[in-house]
Amino acid sequence: MGPPPTLRTMLRALEIRDMLIIDRLDLAFQPGLNVLTGETGAGKSILLDSLGFVLGWRGRAELVRSGAKQGEVTAVFELAPGHAARDVLDEAGLPVSDELILRRVNTADGRKTGWVNDRRASGEVLRRLSDVLVELHGQHDDRGLLNPSGHRAILDTYAGVGAELAATRAAWTARREARKRLAAAEAALAAVREEEDFLRHAVDELEKLGAEPGEEADLDLKRRTMQGAERIREDIARASEALGYDGAEGAMANALRWLDGAADKAEGRLEPAIAALTRAMAELDEAGREVADCLDALEFNPHELEETEERLFAIRGLARKHNVAPDALPELTETLSGRLAALDRGAEDIADLTREVKDADSAYDGAASALTEARAAAAGRLDAAMAAELAPLKMERAVFRTVISEGEPGPDGRDAVAFTVATNPGAPAGPLNKIASGGELSRFLLALKVCLSEERNRGVTMIFDEIDRGVGGATADAVGRRLKALADGGQVLVVTHSPQVAALGAHHWRVQKRVVEEMTLSTVTALGADDREDELARMLAGDTVTPEARAAARALLAG
Structure with a gap:
């Protein structure tokens, strides 16, 4: 019997046992925008740590709850037909089905053991699955916007230049080998000439x-x-x-x-x-x-x-x-x-190898030039798409530019790519981490992710950890609406302190701390309509919830 027609790739369930301050927790996530809220220190980050643990991420060393013999996390994913995770499973010799169950145990003495669909699996296999199942983004995403060394890879993802990259890498390898052969022949000839x-x-x-x-x-x-x-x-x-x-x-x-x-x-x-x-x-x-x-x-x-x-x-x-x-x-x-x-024919060999190097240089130049043209065309499209995305995020005056300059030749071409921004008209453009504030960075990252998601197939659960920090009011509402749009047809998990963002979630969980027998534990509760109003009012007003806060919460939920 084939998969149901609505089958999509998503994180369906997360079960946590004895991890940090969580004794037992069962979460059932849904398609669309899932929001998690709660006071600072309530344990929201522990949820992400636990999810990262079962996905093989290298994170905190001590995760087992105090007094427990071991901690355990299970994550259940639905896999759409043709999803890249199926190839990873097949290559690793693991069972492939529409349901993917990841389980990992951490003992108190630090030993970690993982299973995939009830088969033992290494942390490396878990991480390879993670790469095609989940994307985690935070306010300071060094792998993306803040690190210029990653800008070219982001542009290439947007541009879809796989074929051009493969051709350039092959030409670079051929060029390097031709130069190596010529250098070896010249060195050998020089050595022979010394003893002629x-x-x-x-x-x-x-x-x-x-x-x-x-x-x-x-x-x-x-x-x-x-x-x-x-x-x-x-x-x-x-x-x-x-x-x-x-x-x-x-x-x-x-x-x-x-x-x-x-x-x-x-x-x-x-x-x-x-x-x-x-x-x-x-x-x-x-x-x-x-x-x-x-x-x-x-x-x-x-x-x-x-x-x-x-x-x-x-x-x-x-x-x-x-x-x-x-x-x-x-x-x-x-x-x-x-x-x-060899000495007598050396000059002839050197001439032949020199011609090979010249041909290899020409082939590389052609491939690299084609890659540069593709990147330049994509840069223009990305800048236009970013402009369209920044406007709804209350940054219509900001100018995002993808700057391509000539860099050191290499297997990925000879282009240096940098994302620059001018946040106000007339202001000089510069690197994102030098020009943009924390709240602006969050919106730039969100806009970029929206642009990238439109250029590739869905199939990745995207997690945003407090990406809305530093913004509020209408701007926070705009961020929430873009997150909601990003979740359309897919799945997005957002850890947020913003009531405007939380109100736009299709599904809402509240993370709380409680003390049981002098032990602090974290609980997560799925919120219904009335509970969501209470939570949004708390987020708006703080410890003392006022009628005005409740009215504002109802207004946010009403949209």
Whole structure:
């Protein structure tokens, strides 16, 4: 079953248990203008503190009522279809429905625990929900009128320049990255240029040597082999001679010849000896061949040993010079050659990156200029809207101007925005907090909020904390009527000391203090018609309510 057709986003209920001087309080708020009145110190600010607590605001540290184990606040909101709070809930993985219940507990030892629709939730989630559910405004709203750093954001909200802002921020990021790449390339090129002579000499030296991986080990083995051959070849040559014809081979051949000559007369007795000697001759011949082969293998050119040693020492010397292992010389050659190549093509790269920066600057200038134009157009509309709003607030002679000047370029453009005001004709314009009085500031803020509310969808409960302070009479009546207009179709909560404002409320609550068993407690009472008359008369007359005050109260309620 879908939501009822009258469903709107609003604060429907606020339940407070054991917070400061409130023991138990249940409030049912309504659409339109809700007013809360009461004597100073009665506890109106505690209501706002409690609401802020359940919304995750960072406020007072000690909120639990004296003697209680814990304090608890529950706020119930109705959510219209498509409201931004639904997206926050969905992103946080929390249940989404037409009813949003926020509950937060504060123990006496300071621990805070929050729930959203009966699911545990962090203070950060509560604050994100607060941002789309509630706006709190007071006489000294530093986030808005009094702080010039927030004026540009206010104008942008009014102007609806989301697309222009996104384009400008993207162009700023691209510009910053292009400049970063250019700066890095220039720094790298400068560093390479400082070692250009070294690089060219080192690369030339390394390339001429042309060392290969593993070559140093091969050369070292070859050198040691040739050095060893030089020491043993003489002994092997002597052995070869001893085995040859002038040595053992010749002697054995003579012995075999002599034995062959005597064999016929020895009646076969020499046959075994002749056979053994024949076998020995064969073995001797094989040994001679092996020794000869070894002599051939050990044969080398002394110049080859000299060349081997020279190259081995050159490789090792260059490795020591560059403080690397000999096998790392090929990799070093490649690295230094790459740096030299970067130097040679550096000027071309710098030129390309410079063009990129120029293009990025141009893109940013275009986006920022479009944003400036949109802001300028919106500033004119805002000034006209403010003039229309200030007149009913008894400030028809005041002049509100949105001044746009060139500021430091940044992701949000290059505009500085300041709200200025001249409260009287001919008087110089200046910053709001320097020119306007407290009562005037309240009306400027109210007018601005009315203007802003017309530029965006409803869906936020707006709370004004004594925004009418410092004004009275017809001016207070004008403030009340603008608050009533602002509440039309939405919900506004007003904490006020002005009977003129209170009389215009669609719903009225009175905040009072009472003493129970020597303990001060605060109560809030919903007022009917007769009670409202009593409360307005009290606000008009003070402690002693006169017939004239009652008559004035009835006149205010009659409108």
